[in-house]
Amino acid sequence: MTSIVDSAAHFRKRALEVGLTAPHVDSLVNSGVASLGAFAYSFGQPGQAINDNEFSDWVRANIDVGANIGCVSSAKRLLFEAQTILLASLKELVTSPDASSSRKLPVAEREAKMQALKQKLSGVLVSGTMDPGHTLLDSVTQMYEANQLKYVAPEKCVSRTHELTHAKQPTKVVELEAERLVVKEQDSVPDAQAGSGLLLLEALKRRGLALVFADCITHSTHEKYLQQLFAHLHRDPPPGYSKCTLQQLVAPDKAVWTKLIEDCVKPRRNEAGVLELDTALAHALESYEVSFLLLPMAKQKELPKRPEKRQTAPKEAASGKGKGSRFQPYGKGKGSAGKKGKSMEIRVPKDIRDAGGVAFLPTGEAICFNYNLNGCDQAADGASCSRGLHVCAKCFKAHGLAKHGN
Incomplete structure (x- = not known):
């Protein structure tokens, strides 16, 4: 299908290009010669010299009874091309067998087969x-x-x-x-x-x-x-x-x-x-x-949303001068009557922050940093100490951050 040696469409196209007429090509096709490969063996053998007188008689007997010198020369040219292409194809088949499998489809063959496909599938828009x-x-x-x-x-x-x-x-x-x-x-x-x-x-x-x-x-x-x-x-x-x-x-x-x-x-x-x-x-x-x-896939369970930003702990106004609770960062101002201390951001330790941990639960409760880093003996797992809850800073379960994923 992909070789010009066996393509009927390419044979007809090339025969018309060298000077043969459509009736001449039809005579060859009706005789069973519909490709360059078949035409190469229709007279003599590839690689042998062509006898002029014998070939002229063959043309008048098989192509056109009243063939002139122009018709004979066109047929002779087509025969020489067919034999040359056939020998080159056989040589390529022996020396480079992989090349024949990657050969492109001849243009005439592709056009003829595509036209036949469109006529065959009349209800399909190609x-x-x-x-x-x-x-x-x-x-x-x-x-x-x-x-x-x-x-x-x-x-x-x-x-x-x-x-x-x-x-x-x-x-x-x-x-x-x-x-x-x-x-x-x-x-x-x-x-x-x-x-x-x-x-x-x-x-x-x-x-x-x-x-x-x-x-x-x-x-x-x-x-x-x-x-x-x-x-x-x-x-x-x-x-x-x-x-x-x-x-x-x-x-x-x-x-x-x-x-x-x-x-x-x-x-x-x-x-x-x-x-x-x-x-x-x-x-x-x-x-x-x-x-x-093709089986349906199970839906993924929705995980509880965690706050993406760092949480800030609200700081109540102090009744006077003083440092307040040590857990909270130092406030600014005297905390006198009519003024409130300014809340500041809780600083999450670098190890917890790099692991994706946070400082507070989604409910706003503080998490003990010591429990997540080095352990805290002031309360049991899941309980609360003076620093915060003893839960994981990443998944909020009753274990330290070091045991997360184990």
């Missing part, structure tokens, strides 16, 4: 955001050529519009090919956005169209798969559980393709002409490994 990008089509057709499934993530399922609007300058890379270094241009396309439900659905639909394009699956089967997958978003969860999220759809989708690969499902038709993905895709979605990822 344009705009629903038009699969060339990189996506190449990725799926390479998978078909290798006859080995691979997972195509939603962000890699770009549209043709995305490719045109986000195209970057091609970068030059050096590759080892046939025991020599070759400089090639590599196009890079940014990943598509799939953060919302609509964008994710469109990305997976484009992947389905690419699979139908490569004849790996039927369109109705893939649409049914998407409906079953996205139906989990509308399921009502049990009490205490959350509804299924988009992240929970991406993980099962990846698990489905992982299971298909583990089960050795092939993208091509089997010997009976049946597409294995048509039946294996639904079975993989219903498997235990995938269903487990």
Whole structure:
């Protein structure tokens, strides 16, 4: 599918470009010669010289009875190109077998197959955001050529519009090919956005169209798969559980393709002409490994809110001069009648502050710093001493800060 040697669309396009007419090409196709690979062996053998007189007689017998010298020369040129391309393809297959699996789809072949896809799916709009990008089509057709499934993530399922609007300058890379270094241009396309439900659905639909394009699956089967997958978003969860999220759809989708690969499902038709993905895709979605990822998640329990800022202890006005309670910071002013002392901020020890501890409970009760740092023997765990309550300065439970998390 990805080779110009076996592409019928590329053969017709190239034959018209070298000077043959449409009736001439139709004569070859009706005779069973519909690709460059077949045309290379239609007369003689690749690598051998072409006899002019014998080839002229062959053209008049198989292409056009009244063929002139222009028709014969055009056919001879096409035959030479077909034999040269075939020999180069065979050499590449032997010296660089991996290169054939990464070859891009010929332009004429892609256009012909896309037009056939649009005619086949007459009720589906294959344009705009629903038009699969060339990189996506190449990725799926390479998978078909290798006859080995691979997972195509939603962000890699770009549209043709995305490719045109986000195209970057091609970068030059050096590759080892046939025991020599070759400089090639590599196009890079940014990943598509799939953060919302609509964008994710469109990305997976484009992947389905690419699979139908490569004849790996039927369109109705893939649409049914998407409906079953996205139906989990509308399921009502049990009490205490959350509804299924988009992240929970991406993980099962990846698990489905992982299971298909583990089960050795092939993208091509089997010997009976049946597409294995048509039946294996639904079975993989219903498997235990995938269903487990679609279960509702338990809601997180709400933790008691703690004050983010440091609390200040209110200081009552003193009746006269004096230091007041030692637990509170020193106030400012004489504290005479009609004036009140100014409240100041409690200084939390650095060790408690670095650990995320505070000075007061949410109810305003003070916490003993000695109990949290070095221990305090003036009261039991959870009780109160002259400095404050014997509770953790971080979680407010009956233990010191040193035992928090143990």
